[in-house]
Amino acid sequence: xxDALLVLFQVDNLLFLLCGTALGIVVGAIPGLTASMLIALxxxxxxxxxxxxxxxxxxxxxxxxxxxxxxxxxxLRMPGTPSSIVTTFDGYPMAQQGKAERALALGIMAxxxxxxxxxxxxxxxxxxLAHVALQFGPWEYFALVLMALFMLAALASGSLVKALLxxxxxxxxxxxxxxxxxxxxxxxxxxxxxxxxxxxxPVLIGAFAISQILREAAAPAxxxxxxxxxxxxxxxxxxxxxxxxxxxxRSSVIGTWIGLLxxxxxxVAALISYSIARQFSRxxxxxxxxxxxxxxxxxxxxNAAIGGALIPLITMGIPGSVTEAILIGALTIHNLQPGPLxxxxxxxxxxxxxxAYLVAxxxxxxxxxxxxxxxxxxxxxxxxxxxxxxxxxxVVGSFxxxxxxxxxxVMIAFGVIGLCLELxxxxxxxxxxxxxxxxxxxxxxxxxxxxxxxxxTAVLQRPFALVFLVIAFAALLWPAVSAHLAKRVRRTAE
Amino acid sequence: xxxPRKTAVGDLLLAAGALIGAGLLFxxxxxxxxxxxxxxxxxxxxxxxxxxxxxLALIIAAGAALGGxxxxxxxxxxxSDEVAAAxxxxxxxxxxxxxxxxxxxxxxxxxxxxxxxxxxxxATTILMAALGAFLGVARLRxxxxxxxxxxxLALAIQFVFERYLYVTxx
Numbered sequence: 023x024x025d026a027l028l029v030l031f032q033v034d035n036l037l038f039l040l041c042g043t044a045l046g047i048v049v050g051a052i053p054g055l056t057a058s059m060l061i062a063l064x065x066x067x068x069x070x071x072x073x074x075x076x077x078x079x080x081x082x083x084x085x086x087x088x089x090x091x092x093x094x095x096x097x098l099r100m101p102g103t104p105s106s107i108v109t110t111f112d113g114y115p116m117a118q119q120g121k122a123e124r125a126l127a128l129g130i131m132a133x134x135x136x137x138x139x140x141x142x143x144x145x146x147x148x149x150x151l152a153h154v155a156l157q158f159g160p161w162e163y164f165a166l167v168l169m170a171l172f173m174l175a176a177l178a179s180g181s182l183v184k185a186l187l188x189x190x191x192x193x194x195x196x197x198x199x200x201x202x203x204x205x206x207x208x209x210x211x212x213x214x215x216x217x218x219x220x221x222x223x224p225v226l227i228g229a230f231a232i233s234q235i236l237r238e239a240a241a242p243a244x245x246x247x248x249x250x251x252x253x254x255x256x257x258x259x260x261x262x263x264x265x266x267x268x269x270x271x272r273s274s275v276i277g278t279w280i281g282l283l284x285x286x287x288x289x290v291a292a293l294i295s296y297s298i299a300r301q302f303s304r305x306x307x308x309x310x311x312x313x314x315x316x317x318x319x320x321x322x323x324x325n326a327a328i329g330g331a332l333i334p335l336i337t338m339g340i341p342g343s344v345t346e347a348i349l350i351g352a353l354t355i356h357n358l359q360p361g362p363l364x365x366x367x368x369x370x371x372x373x374x375x376x377x378a379y380l381v382a383x384x385x386x387x388x389x390x391x392x393x394x395x396x397x398x399x400x401x402x403x404x405x406x407x408x409x410x411x412x413x414x415x416x417v418v419g420s421f422x423x424x425x426x427x428x429x430x431x432v433m434i435a436f437g438v439i440g441l442c443l444e445l446x447x448x449x450x451x452x453x454x455x456x457x458x459x460x461x462x463x464x465x466x467x468x469x470x471x472x473x474x475x476x477x478x479t480a481v482l483q484r485p486f487a488l489v490f491l492v493i494a495f496a497a498l499l500w501p502a503v504s505a506h507l508a509k510r511v512r513r514t515a516e
Numbered sequence: 517x518x519x520p521r522k523t524a525v526g527d528l529l530l531a532a533g534a535l536i537g538a539g540l541l542f543x544x545x546x547x548x549x550x551x552x553x554x555x556x557x558x559x560x561x562x563x564x565x566x567x568x569x570x571x572l573a574l575i576i577a578a579g580a581a582l583g584g585x586x587x588x589x590x591x592x593x594x595x596s597d598e599v600a601a602a603x604x605x606x607x608x609x610x611x612x613x614x615x616x617x618x619x620x621x622x623x624x625x626x627x628x629x630x631x632x633x634x635x636x637x638x639a640t641t642i643l644m645a646a647l648g649a650f651l652g653v654a655r656l657r658x659x660x661x662x663x664x665x666x667x668x669l670a671l672a673i674q675f676v677f678e679r680y681l682y683v684t685x686x
Binding site for chain 1 (some may be wrong): 523526527528530533534537540541545546548549552554555556557558560561562565566568569572573575576580611612614615617618619622623625626629630640642643647648650651658660661665666669670673677683685
């Protein structure tokens with residue numbers, strides 16, 4: 023870890039981390055633009071970079087992208103990212119009461135604490151988990167992928183059936199191309215362009231950036247609240263740490279553990295922490311009217327969720343969210359396989375991610391503290407110009423993958439598919455993660471079946487795989503069970 | 517059309533699209549040779565996914581046909597509703613024509629670069645100006661700023677690509 027930190031403090035790495043964090047904060051502060059969109063768009067730029075530089079840039083963007091959302095959430099009641107929705111509940115009322123500086127200061131402080139606590143979990147748990155994961159064979163990996171997909175579908179908002187359909191469709195789109203096991207084309211329907219399949223990057227840019235731009239174009243211009251740049255210093259005192267410390271620690275732990283679970287994300291972590299903070303508060307009636315603890319709980323948890331989500335990514339190669347799926351794509355581009363072997367084969371990358379996450383949080387604190395009033399003004403940029411610039415970057419980014427316009431057309435097609443899925447209320451998370459995980463699932467399943475000579479019951483002799491499968495099927499049953507329990511509780515209350 | 521009916525029609529369209537996809541998977545899988553050295557072979561996953569997609573699509577279609585009931589097994593709780601309400605764009609006020617216009621502009625832009633070999637700087641400037649017009653830039657000063665941004669952006673991207681990556685776009 024110390025070596026990774028030393029490498030990170032080399033001028034080029036630090037510069038990329040600084041640029042990534044700054045860019046992330048700016049993009050995160052702009053409503054409609056998200057960290058995952060930024061990372062997907064930056065990915066083509068990392069092709070020619072050193073892997074450590076690339077990873078530091080992307081981690082900086084991730085941390086900055088989630089943190090930046092609090093600025094517009096507090097000042098304009100427009101959450102820059104979905105993770106900051108909860109911050110609007112109390113942050114905006116505080117701003118209306120003339121306490122914008124205080125809300126921003128608490129939000130930034132909470133974000134950093136959340137990030138640092140989850141970093142401790144990330145640094146402490148990852149090497150041990152990776153060591154355990156080294157004992158995994160094909161059955162375990164297949165069961166793990168199944169577990170991730172089922173949990174993602176079960177915990178996605180809305181219909182379970184639609185989330186499962188999204189995952190299955192995502193997996194189906196990953197099938198065309200050359201089947202490397204037998205060296206024969208599959209599902210290409212005579213189109214030579216499909217021999218190498220659909221590229222990860224055009225699919226990601228299309229499904230996220232293009233579909234989001236198309237949605238943004240249709241959205242009416244949102245009325246913003248009275249906007250005033252914070253003009254004083256950001257007031258925060260040592261006593262605030264004592265006052266909000268328990269809330270921050272509790273929300274950090276909640277955020278980290280929720281981040282660990284595939285598919286839930288920072289917004290749910292923030293919401294749960296907010297609800298628990300309200301339950302623990304002596305003044306629950308003040309929540310939603312400008313309560314400081316509300317801002318602290320939400321911002322601590324959404325940042326802590328990043329560290330939690332990075333744990334399964336680097337230890338097992340399983341993405342917890344769409345952003346991690348894109349990060350897996352980034353590592354794959356550099357011929358790095360995320361998973362337990364990353365700690366053995368490329369320790370500079372595994373520990374580099376952990377170290378970059380720590381330093382990105384500190385840089386985020388410095389950058390946001392010093393530039394918050396200027397970043398807030400960016401949200402006022404005309405939407406037409408902003409969407410146009412992003413659209414051009416999408417086209418150029420997709421083209422740059424193989425210098426081919428086929429990839430650009432694929433990007434547009436997946437943009438339309440993404441939009442249609444969202445209109446049909448099919449969550450995009452399971453779709454994209456299904457696309458990313460399908461090759462791993464197929465490879466591991468085929469290897470498992472070869473090892474066991476076609477005997478499916480061989481999985482019963484693998485305790486880890488069995489546990490994963492039990493969790494996977496329990497996750498599928500969870501929505502029905504929780505609905506039943508909620509009904510019973512309501513009946514009892516009546 | 518009221519909202520439940522709209523949802524039911526949307527679900528039927530989704531199910532139809534998914535069934536077409538499943539059909540393509542079965543068709544593609546039927547053209548693959550049987551496995552020779554392994555138990556599963558190339559056609560196994562397409563077939564498994566084809567079955568899954570068909571079953572899920574039929575469940576969605578049945579739900580839509582039987583009165584447009586929501587398929588959500590999850591009991592909506594107040595908290596997730598709060599997030600959903602804050603997150604979702606206001607569909608009633610959405611302007612679908614803008615989406616179609618932006619998509620059409622994007623397709624024309626890529627076709628101009630790919631098929632008609634229009635110079636990148638010119639195509640990008642026109643795209644930016646068109647987007648400004650579609651997305652309702654009322655002030656002339658803002659429209660000019662967006663146009664100039666387009667030129668500068670295109671020049672910068674072209675410079676980086678040609679100078680450092682030796683790639684010509686378009």
